[in-house]
Amino acid sequence: MRLGSAIILGAFALLGHARSESVEGDATAKAETLRAGKKARNVLVGEDLQVRTEDEDYWGRFLQTSMSITAMPTPPPTPPPTPPPTLKPCDIKVTMNCTLANDDGEEADCKETFENEYEGECDVNVKYCYSVDSVDGIEQTVSELTVTHDGEVTKIVPPANAFTVPPVYEWCETKLINVCEGQVFKSCVEANATMPGFTEDCEDKENYEFFTGTPEPTGEPTPPPTPPPTPPPTPPPTPPPTPPPTLKPCDIKVTMNCT
Known part of the structure; x- marks a missing residue:
């Protein structure tokens, strides 16, 4: 237990x-x-x-x-701001020509026809044609257009009837002239115009002239140079005076003879 x-x-x-x-x-x-x-x-x-x-x-x-070791990179220079576009001033162009219809029905230039040996009629109708336009195609207002023929001025476009170009403005007129009188025919076309943004007007003109027969003298004829006066003939030298004869002394001789 x-x-x-x-x-x-x-x-x-x-x-x-x-x-x-x-x-x-x-x-x-x-x-x-x-x-x-x-x-x-x-x-x-x-x-x-x-x-x-x-x-x-x-x-x-x-x-x-x-x-x-490595420097910080230099940033590129900031370019200057772009200037605003410059407006071009108004610019117009006028042209002028003169033609004559020949026997073939074609038009011949007055200058080439009459300044050569022209054998046609004396009284002929010639056609003057004019045009005015903008050079750069910029819209411009033509305020005055004047044509002058031999001192006689005609206003084709007074200021009250201003018009705009482009499109080109063209017109023609016919004149009766006598080409047998031997004179110079002078013509001129002139235009004034304005363009928005400009206070000054622009203008252009063109002259055209031709002569018929004997051309008109451009000025007083230049006289030929005057020759110097002819000097008088030189007289021969005066001979010295003849001296008086020399008198011989008295000289007598006496003779005698006896036969």
């Missing part, structure tokens, strides 16, 4: 000791695990700090080297 109780008590003691060792082992294992994790964290944190420190040193040296 006593032996059985002792056996039972011994078994409980062994079981308690084993349980105690198991608890102590678990606690020790947990403590070791915590210490290992803490050490690992310390190692990782230290390495991270070391890497961060090395990176900062590297980039600091890189920036210092870059700033000391």
